Amino acid sequence: MSKTPHPAETLAKARAEHARLGAEIAEHDRRYFQEDAPTVSDAEYDDLRRRYQALEATFPELADAESLSRKVGAAPAEKFAKVRHAVPMLSLGNIFADAEVEEFCARVRRFLGLANDAPLAMTAEPKIDGLSCNIRYEDGGLVQATTRGDGYEGEDVTANIRTIDAIPNRLSGAPKIFEARGEVYMRHADFQALNTRQAEAGKPTFANPRNFTAGSLRQLDPRITASRPLKFFAYAWGEVSAPFATTQFGAIEAMRRFGLPANPLTKLCRSAEEMLAHYHAIEAERANLGYDIDGVVYKVDDLALQQRLGFISRSPRWATAHKFPAERVMTVLEAIQINVGRTGALTPLAKLKPVTVGGVVVSNATLHNEDEIARKDVRVGDTVVVQRAGDVIPQVVGVVLDKRPQPWPDPFVFPQDERGNFICPVCGSAALREIDEKTGEADVVRRCTGHLVCPAQAVEGLKHFASRNAFDIEGFGDKLIELFFKEGLIRTPADIFTLRARDGQGRPPLRDWEGFGETSAKNLFDAIDTRRTIALNRFLFALGVRHVGETNARRLARHYGDWETFRVAARAPDAAQELAAVEGIGPVVAEAVADFFAEPRNEDALDALLKEVTVEPMEAVAAGHPLAGKTIVFTGSLERMTRDEAKAMAERLGAKVSGSISGKTDLVVAGPGAGSKLTKARELGVETIDEEEWLKRSAGV
DNA sequence: GTGCCTCGAGTTCC
DNA sequence: CTCGAGGCAC
Numbered sequence: 001m002s003k004t005p006h007p008a009e010t011l012a013k014a015r016a017e018h019a020r021l022g023a024e025i026a027e028h029d030r031r032y033f034q035e036d037a038p039t040v041s042d043a044e045y046d047d048l049r050r051r052y053q054a055l056e057a058t059f060p061e062l063a064d065a066e067s068l069s070r071k072v073g074a075a076p077a078e079k080f081a082k083v084r085h086a087v088p089m090l091s092l093g094n095i096f097a098d099a100e101v102e103e104f105c106a107r108v109r110r111f112l113g114l115a116n117d118a119p120l121a122m123t124a125e126p127k128i129d130g131l132s133c134n135i136r137y138e139d140g141g142l143v144q145a146t147t148r149g150d151g152y153e154g155e156d157v158t159a160n161i162r163t164i165d166a167i168p169n170r171l172s173g174a175p176k177i178f179e180a181r182g183e184v185y186m187r188h189a190d191f192q193a194l195n196t197r198q199a200e201a202g203k204p205t206f207a208n209p210r211n212f213t214a215g216s217l218r219q220l221d222p223r224i225t226a227s228r229p230l231k232f233f234a235y236a237w238g239e240v241s242a243p244f245a246t247t248q249f250g251a252i253e254a255m256r257r258f259g260l261p262a263n264p265l266t267k268l269c270r271s272a273e274e275m276l277a278h279y280h281a282i283e284a285e286r287a288n289l290g291y292d293i294d295g296v297v298y299k300v301d302d303l304a305l306q307q308r309l310g311f312i313s314r315s316p317r318w319a320t321a322h323k324f325p326a327e328r329v330m331t332v333l334e335a336i337q338i339n340v341g342r343t344g345a346l347t348p349l350a351k352l353k354p355v356t357v358g359g360v361v362v363s364n365a366t367l368h369n370e371d372e373i374a375r376k377d378v379r380v381g382d383t384v385v386v387q388r389a390g391d392v393i394p395q396v397v398g399v400v401l402d403k404r405p406q407p408w409p410d411p412f413v414f415p416q417d418e419r420g421n422f423i424c425p426v427c428g429s430a431a432l433r434e435i436d437e438k439t440g441e442a443d444v445v446r447r448c449t450g451h452l453v454c455p456a457q458a459v460e461g462l463k464h465f466a467s468r469n470a471f472d473i474e475g476f477g478d479k480l481i482e483l484f485f486k487e488g489l490i491r492t493p494a495d496i497f498t499l500r501a502r503d504g505q506g507r508p509p510l511r512d513w514e515g516f517g518e519t520s521a522k523n524l525f526d527a528i529d530t531r532r533t534i535a536l537n538r539f540l541f542a543l544g545v546r547h548v549g550e551t552n553a554r555r556l557a558r559h560y561g562d563w564e565t566f567r568v569a570a571r572a573p574d575a576a577q578e579l580a581a582v583e584g585i586g587p588v589v590a591e592a593v594a595d596f597f598a599e600p601r602n603e604d605a606l607d608a609l610l611k612e613v614t615v616e617p618m619e620a621v622a623a624g625h626p627l628a629g630k631t632i633v634f635t636g637s638l639e640r641m642t643r644d645e646a647k648a649m650a651e652r653l654g655a656k657v658s659g660s661i662s663g664k665t666d667l668v669v670a671g672p673g674a675g676s677k678l679t680k681a682r683e684l685g686v687e688t689i690d691e692e693e694w695l696k697r698s699a700g701v
Numbered sequence: 702g703t704g705c706c707t708c709g710a711g712t713t714c715c
Numbered sequence: 716c717t718c719g720a721g722g723c724a725c
Contacts, residue, residue, distance in 0.1 A: 094716095211715090214715090339711085339712095341710070341711060343709095343710070343711095345710075345711075347710095347712080349712080360713095360715085362713080362714085364712080364713065364714095365712085365713080366712050366713080366717095368711090368712095368717090368718075369718095388713090388714095393713055393714085393716050393717070394712090394713060394714085395717090443719095444718090444719070445710095445719090546709090547708085547709070547720095548709090549709045549710080550708085550709090551707080551708060551709085552708075584707090584708095584723090585722085586721060586722050586723085587721090587722095588720085588722090589721075589722090658724095659725085
């Protein structure tokens with residue numbers, strides 16, 4: 001750090017900027033904490049805070065007692081250490097209709113290879129609407145507590161969790177290492193009493209118990225948390241050093257014996273009928289429980305079966321949440337706004353008269369596409385019913401026809417020119433629904449065809465380019481990109497990297513712009529420079545080629561290894577066929593990639609970009625598990641697991657499962673009754689193992 | 702041809 | 716988080 005005194009002028013400027021940002025942040029804090037009605041996105045808010053802290057880092061004299069950085073509750077996200085979960089905290093699949101309970105049971109039976117009438121015990125328990133936490137005990141003592149976070153990484157809230165009476169600081173009789181998982185929540189009565197007291201004291205109040213719980217746990221001062229009457233129910237576990245139960249129900253009972261509270265309405269059910277009966281019993285009791293629940297969770301009782309069932313992407317196959325019908329609210333549809341996405345997709349957005357649904361103020365909801373609007377016959381001025389799908393995303397359920405204004409407004413039509421042709425509202429290019437060549441059906445999305453001229457697509461493309469999983473340019477968010485684009489500073493990705501060199505040419509330098517200063521301008525340029533080298537997969541993703549998301553970008557990168565090899569393939573005359581040979585890439589994706597590289601303007605933009613950045617080859621196929629990348633064939637019957645399970649297991653390890661043996665096969669797992677495939681495997685000299693050996697190898701032994 | 706599963710794209714609010 | 720559709724196995 002430099003000890004050179006800062007010129008007085010610069011310091012004065014920084015001080016003014018610091019004060020301005022501070023006032024702005026304080027106002028947003030007030031809106032967020034007291035009114036529960038923030039007016040900026042989290043990203044924008046974080047951006048303000050980052051700029052504020054960057055100033056203090058450069059000018060320590062600004063970080064006085066008045067600094068927001070020193071105030072409790074001011075910078076929640078920054079102050080808690082991130083902790084990686086030993087075992088991920090995943091989410092649950094949802095079901096909504098009664099009939100799906102039976103389907104869920106059937107799915108489980110099918111995967112396990114059980115008969116339709118085979119006994120299958122499940123637990124059913126209320127799904128508490130609170131905050132999931134992982135509480136780690138070692139040698140019986142509480143050592144660490146973390147929030148769920150994104151499921152893989154949470155925040156360390158140990159000091160706050162310790163103040164909760166319902167959570168014991170010591171367990172009796174638990175394994176040496178025991179991570180209890182459950183929900184921290186607040187009772188209605190406590191919430192109301194406390195909220196009233198908060199209001200009387202002129203302190204922030206909260207919209208609902210869940211928000212209050214979240215706010216309490218994220219207090220920097222544990223004494224505040226201690227004054228909040230939080231409760232806890234344990235329902236799951238993370239890392240444990242020794243088995244402590246063989247069934248889900250037994251595990252709940254064991255946790256009770258350890259001293260942890262568990263929900264009394266947890267019940268062991270023997271059939272779908274019993275599960276459904278318990279669901280309705282809980283639903284009937286909902287209003288009398290004294291705390292918020294949003295459904296019932298079903299779990300396969302036998303832990304050995306849970307293990308066999310495993311996970312699909314991010315949720316367990318052995319559990320699901322049966323949600324109560326979402327709260328529905330009426331409001332007025334004030335307008336329908338057409339947004340243009342990165343790929344040119346025109347998506348209608350309902351602008352609603354703000355209304356509270358499920359404890360949150362909603363003013364926007366997507367209408368998806370034209371067909372959706374037509375199906376629901378939604379018209380501007382209509383009173384509509386709104387709910388939050390999965391209690392998160394606002395959704396227009398339907399129209400209240402009785403309340404439609406007289407005379408009826410016209411049905412909504414997408415933007416057209418004077419001759420009645422559909423056009424993009426931003427650039428005026430034709431906006432078409434592609435026709436599927438095979439079925440002759442029109443695509444549900446209408447797309448702007450001005451891919452290379454449409455400003456909306458260009459801006460969205462730039463946002464995508466700089467976004468977290470692409471170039472990840474810190475501090476270069478949506479708002480800034482829009483501003484720079486509007487100012488004509490950036491048109492293509494390459495322009496981002498020449499910003500510093502062009503700064504001040506023909507216009508004031510960035511540091512003199514409103515809202516900027518010496519430091520923030522420098523930080524931005526530095527952030528851009530740190531991204532001048534990039535891995536091939538990220539680079540391909542950043543280009544924003546249609547159908548090429550993170551996964552397909554990685555597939556292509558893995559296959560070709562480096563940029564030059566890939567580019568040669570993508571520009572070849574038969575590029576589409578060549579690309580379709582890549583694992584997981586089909587004709588549609590291949591065609592989209594080939595088209596992209598056949599367009600001269602894309603090529604020009606790429607050449608310009610490659611003058612500024614270096615693309616690193618993708619590291620060789622991840623070493624990881626010894627079976628990763630191998631092609632495996634299962635034949636004969638398996639006794640310890642079904643075919644599906646074995647396949648899922650192999651794929652988790654990065655292996656590919658094929659049905660027939662060929663020269664490409666690396667390994668054959670043969671069970672009793674294996675016939676011709678086994679013979680063929682021997683002929684080809686492919687390694688053959690039995691189920692026992694397979695289990696060992698897949699476990700990594 | 703059918704039926705999964707996975708992927709991409711677009712959206713909302715904290 | 717959800718919808719639609721691409722990829723692939725059956």
